[in-house]
Amino acid sequence: MNSSSKTKPSSLIGVGLRHSHYSEALAPKGPPVRAGNSRYEEDDTHTIDFVEVHAENFFAAGGATHALIHDIAQAYPLSVHGTSLGLGSTVPVPETVLQQFTKLVKSTQPMLVSEHLCFNRADINGTVLHSGDLLPIPYNGDSLRTIVAHIQQVQESIQRPLLIENLSAYITPNQLLAHSKDDMTEFEFLVSMCGSAGCGLLLDLNNLIINELNRKTTNPLDVIQERLNALPPHIVGEIHLAGFTDQQRVTTNAKEISSPAQFIIDDHGAAVSEQCWQLYEYALQKFPSTPTLVEWDTAIPEWSVLVNEASKARAIAQAITG
Amino acid sequence: MNQDNPNRDSALQEYQRQMVAKIFQVELSRDLENKTVDADKPKPQETQAANATGFPIETATQAALNVYTNNFIENGIRALSITFPTVEGFIGEDSFRMLSRRFLKYETKTSFDWAEYGSSLPVFIADQEALEEYPFLSEVAELDWAIHKAQREPDKPFVAASFALLESGDTSLLRFLPAPGLQVFKFWFPVSDLYRLIHDPSLQSAQGALARQTLLTEIKIAISSAINSSSPRSLILWRPEYKAQFEYLSEVEADVMQQLVGHASVDAIIESIGTHNIDLVAWLSKAISNKYIFCVA
Numbered sequence: 001m002n003s004s005s006k007t008k009p010s011s012l013i014g015v016g017l018r019h020s021h022y023s024e025a026l027a028p029k030g031p032p033v034r035a036g037n038s039r040y041e042e043d044d045t046h047t048i049d050f051v052e053v054h055a056e057n058f059f060a061a062g063g064a065t066h067a068l069i070h071d072i073a074q075a076y077p078l079s080v081h082g083t084s085l086g087l088g089s090t091v092p093v094p095e096t097v098l099q100q101f102t103k104l105v106k107s108t109q110p111m112l113v114s115e116h117l118c119f120n121r122a123d124i125n126g127t128v129l130h131s132g133d134l135l136p137i138p139y140n141g142d143s144l145r146t147i148v149a150h151i152q153q154v155q156e157s158i159q160r161p162l163l164i165e166n167l168s169a170y171i172t173p174n175q176l177l178a179h180s181k182d183d184m185t186e187f188e189f190l191v192s193m194c195g196s197a198g199c200g201l202l203l204d205l206n207n208l209i210i211n212e213l214n215r216k217t218t219n220p221l222d223v224i225q226e227r228l229n230a231l232p233p234h235i236v237g238e239i240h241l242a243g244f245t246d247q248q249r250v251t252t253n254a255k256e257i258s259s260p261a262q263f264i265i266d267d268h269g270a271a272v273s274e275q276c277w278q279l280y281e282y283a284l285q286k287f288p289s290t291p292t293l294v295e296w297d298t299a300i301p302e303w304s305v306l307v308n309e310a311s312k313a314r315a316i317a318q319a320i321t322g
Numbered sequence: 323m324n325q326d327n328p329n330r331d332s333a334l335q336e337y338q339r340q341m342v343a344k345i346f347q348v349e350l351s352r353d354l355e356n357k358t359v360d361a362d363k364p365k366p367q368e369t370q371a372a373n374a375t376g377f378p379i380e381t382a383t384q385a386a387l388n389v390y391t392n393n394f395i396e397n398g399i400r401a402l403s404i405t406f407p408t409v410e411g412f413i414g415e416d417s418f419r420m421l422s423r424r425f426l427k428y429e430t431k432t433s434f435d436w437a438e439y440g441s442s443l444p445v446f447i448a449d450q451e452a453l454e455e456y457p458f459l460s461e462v463a464e465l466d467w468a469i470h471k472a473q474r475e476p477d478k479p480f481v482a483a484s485f486a487l488l489e490s491g492d493t494s495l496l497r498f499l500p501a502p503g504l505q506v507f508k509f510w511f512p513v514s515d516l517y518r519l520i521h522d523p524s525l526q527s528a529q530g531a532l533a534r535q536t537l538l539t540e541i542k543i544a545i546s547s548a549i550n551s552s553s554p555r556s557l558i559l560w561r562p563e564y565k566a567q568f569e570y571l572s573e574v575e576a577d578v579m580q581q582l583v584g585h586a587s588v589d590a591i592i593e594s595i596g597t598h599n600i601d602l603v604a605w606l607s608k609a610i611s612n613k614y615i616f617c618v619a
Contacts, residue, residue, distance in 0.1 A: 056435050060474035062502060064564035084434045090335045097434045121434075122335070122342035125351045129342050130431050132397050133390055142334045171386035173337045176344070180337035262382075263389055 011321055012111075012291040013314045014050035014079060015306050016268075017072065024303040025051065026071055048310055050111055052079040052293050059100045069108060078110035079238070079293065084130075086120030087150040087164070088137035091128050098157050105158045112238055112291065114163040114202045115154070117147070117190070136169035139182040139189040144196070151197040163237045165202035166190060168210045168266035187227050191235065200237030203287070205279045206295075210244060210266050221275060225282050236287040241280055241313060242295040243270035268297035272309055280313065284320045292317065344387045345394050346430065398426045401436035406443060406466040411520035412456055421450070437474065441467060458511035458545060465513045465568070468559050472503025472566040481617040485610060488618060493588040498609070499617040504560040506571070506579045510551060512544035514570060562613035574598035578605070579614070588618065 017025055025048075051072065058069045072078065082101060085093055105113055118134040137143040147164075155162055166186065173180040184192070194201055208227075212220030245267050272280075272294060284290065294309045343350050399422040403410050410418040429442045444467065447453055448460040478499070487496055515537060519525060525534040556576030559568040571579060578594050586594075595602050609615045 056437070059435055060437065062475050062477035063473045063561070066477060067564065090338055094434070119338050122338040124339060124343050124346065124348060127430065128432060129346055129348075130434055131342055131345050131390070131394055132431060132436055133345070133393050135338075135341055135345075135390070138334065138337065140334075146334065170389045171341075171383060173341075175380070175383045175386065176340050177333070177337040179333050262385065265389065 011289045011314075011317045012049040012077070013310050013317065014052055014076075014291065014293045015048055015310050016081075016293060016295045016297065017051035017053055017076075018297065018300055019057075020300050021303045021306065022068065022072075026075055048076065048307060050077040050079055050291070050293075052081045052112075052295075055080050055082040055101055055104055056084050058104050069104070073108045073110075078108050079112040079114065079291075080105055080108060080110040082113075082115040083134070084120065084132070085115050085150070085154065086118060086130075086135075087115055087154065088117065088143055088147040089119035089121050089150075090146055091121050091123055093150055093153065098154065101154065102157045105160070112163060113158060113160060114165055114238065115151075116165045117167050117193070134167055136167055136171060136173060138173040138180045139184050139186055141183055144189060144192055148193060148197040151193070151199050155197070155199065161199050161237075162197075163200045163202040164190075164193065164197075165204050165240065166207055168204075168207035170214065170263050185227075187230060191232060194235040201231075201235045202238045202240060203231075203236050203283065203290075204240040204242075205283060206240065206242035206244065206268075206273070206276050207266060209273065209275050209279065210264050213264050214262075221279055221282075224279060228283055228286055231286070233287050236290055239280065239283060239287070239290050239292045240295055241272045241276050241292060241309075242266075242268045243273040243276065245269040245299070268295045269299045271296075271301075271305075272312070277312070277316070281316055281320065284317060288321055289317075341390075345390045347391065347427070348430075394431075395423055395426060397436065398422060398431070398439070402440055402443070405437070405440045405470045406463055408466050408517055408520050409443070409447070409459060409463050412459060412462065412516075413453070421447070421453075424450075437470075440470075443467065457549070458513070458516055461509050461511045461513050462516055464507070465509070465517060465557075465559075468503075468505060468507065469566040469568075472505075472559060472561045473564070475502035475561060478502050478616050480613060482610075484618045488588065488606075491618070493592065496588040496618050497585055498582050498588060498591065498615040499619055500582055501560040501562055501613050501616055503566060504558070504579075504583060504614060506576050506583060507557045507559060508554040509557055510548045510554045512541055512548065514557065514568060515541050515544065517568075558614065560612075560614055574600060575605075582615070 053069065053072065058065050060066070085097065085101065087093070116134045117137065119137050120133060120135055121128050121130040137147065151162055151164065172182075174182070190201055193199065205224075208224045209220060212223055217223050244264055280292070284292075292313050294306065294313060296306055296309070300306075339350060399419050402422045402425070403415075403418060406418075409421075413421065425440075425443055425446050428446050429440070431439050433439050444460045444463040447463050453459055478501070519534070519537055519541065522530075524530045525537065556571045556573060557568050558571050558576070558579055559566060561567070577598065578591060578600065581591055581594055592602060595605055
């Protein structure tokens with residue numbers, strides 16, 4: 001089930017498709033459908049090769065979203081991105097949720113299927129509470145065994161490999177519980193996970209940048225590039241690009257819990273950051289022809305702005321692949 | 323699961339429980355909290371960060387936890403505003419945010435999907451003294467929730483040809499299969515008009531100001547009547563296509579529909595229609611054309 005650079009689609013550029021863009025993205029005059037491994041010498045520099053949808057938005061048993069996902073899948077190759085399975089949780093994935101995820105994957109036959117390196121729920125006083133968030137796990141053998149077992153369970157159900165996205169996090173597990181320690185680095189964990197589970201890696205460059213900025217790393221891009229050098233190219237199945245809101249400019253409501261100023265929040269609320277573009281150029285040289293997706297989830301701009309971001313990614317990819 | 327060190331699984335579980343408990347701002351019960359890891363028992367100074375209830379957590383850690391708590395609250399508010407748009411329409415964004423923040427502590431999130439969260443908001447609203455100036459708001463929330471649920475119900479095929487079975491089949495064994503999400507509700511307040519007031523586009527424009535004022539007057543009268551009324555009105559909600567619809571029913575029509583929802587046989591429904599002196603042909607014609615019923619089987 002290993003992903004391979006020889007078999008993955010080449011240089012496809014996509015965007016995260018969100019509710020506010022449905023009508024424009026699906027308009028009859030919209031982007032032409034491309035077949036899997038199209039090249040980019042064509043005249044249109046503003047096309048989108050694939051779109052990513054969040055799986056949970058299409059979990060309803062019936063109704064309008066069923067017709068919608070059918071329309072989206074007719075218009076674009078799909079990437080189905082799960083956000084709720086919490087595969088690192090010690091509490092199992094419920095069968096009903098796994099069935100919803102599997103049904104969506106089987107009915108839409110997406111080109112990519114992905115989830116996150118995280119947990120999201122726990123048994124609190126006899127009830128499993130679900131945070132609805134992507135929470136960090138310690139990088140140790142126990143976490144590895146837990147997430148590998150759950151990845152394999154999902155892969156068996158959907159009958160295809162998953163891509164697992166590296167996480168942005170504001171806390172390390174041992175900050176909360178001192179004996180919840182790391183035995184390995186994040187990248188060692190990711191490599192072991194991909195090897196053991198037969199999954200691939202969804203390399204989120206923005207998450208790597210945010211983590212280093214929040215750690216106040218002096219030369220974050222240098223540090224990240226060094227880590228990327230140690231990553232086996234064959235495991236990288238997709239790249240995510242995004243930006244983040246300049247927290248200095250955000251005024252918080254005094255009545256709410258404010259976001260601590262020392263953290264950059266991974267809000268996908270701005271154009272792809274300059275650091276992210278720089279890192280993308282570097283990453284594509286290491287992992288050429290990797291499908292790439294631009295995410296923008298809050299303060300969502302006009303569709304044309306998002307498409308323009310995708311065009312920037314395409315220009316970089318073209319420059320590198322020649 | 324861990325063959326090398328059976329306590330390490332507990333460490334992972336313990337961390338995950340601590341983290342989620344902090345986000346939800348709930349206390350772990352002492353029994354569970356004391357189930358710590360013997361082999362890897364934290365040192366006294368480590369306990370400061372580990373304890374869920376009694377000890378201060380370092381500022382940086384607390385700041386990080388606040389980010390997650392804030393994410394949870396913001397996601398919850400966003401989800402509730404999608405599920406309960408009419409409630410938000412009446413009380414406004416700021417009040418809705420305050421209501422949602424309190425509600426997020428009242429109904430714990432056990433579902434994977436935010437779309438399945440919020441079933442107890444109508445009951446919660448009914449208990450909020452601060453919302454007394456909106457006596458109808460609990461019923462509006464109930465309608466929002468019913469619409470939301472109906473629009474997620476499994477699709478069903480509308481089988482026009484199946485109605486021929488009413489001529490040829492054994493009606494004691496046949497049943498009318500209702501539209502997705504079909505339910506009969508009882509509401510004291512004029513929820514249908516209240517819903518229109520918030521969602522009807524023609525009432526939101528400057529040209530619609532007069533119509534809006536007229537509707538508001540009618541609603542005020544209806545609310546006043548509701549408070550003094552001895553019985554609620556019946557409303558049928560169903561999903562003929564993708565969008566849920568609803569309308570008031572007479573009490574005798576509601577009685578027939580309740581039997582249909584309860585999977586009564588065609589014979590029993592026909593008998594009920596006769597008892598209530600309803601015109602069978604007219605009733606059936608309306609039920610099919612409105613798509614209250616999708617099939618006979």
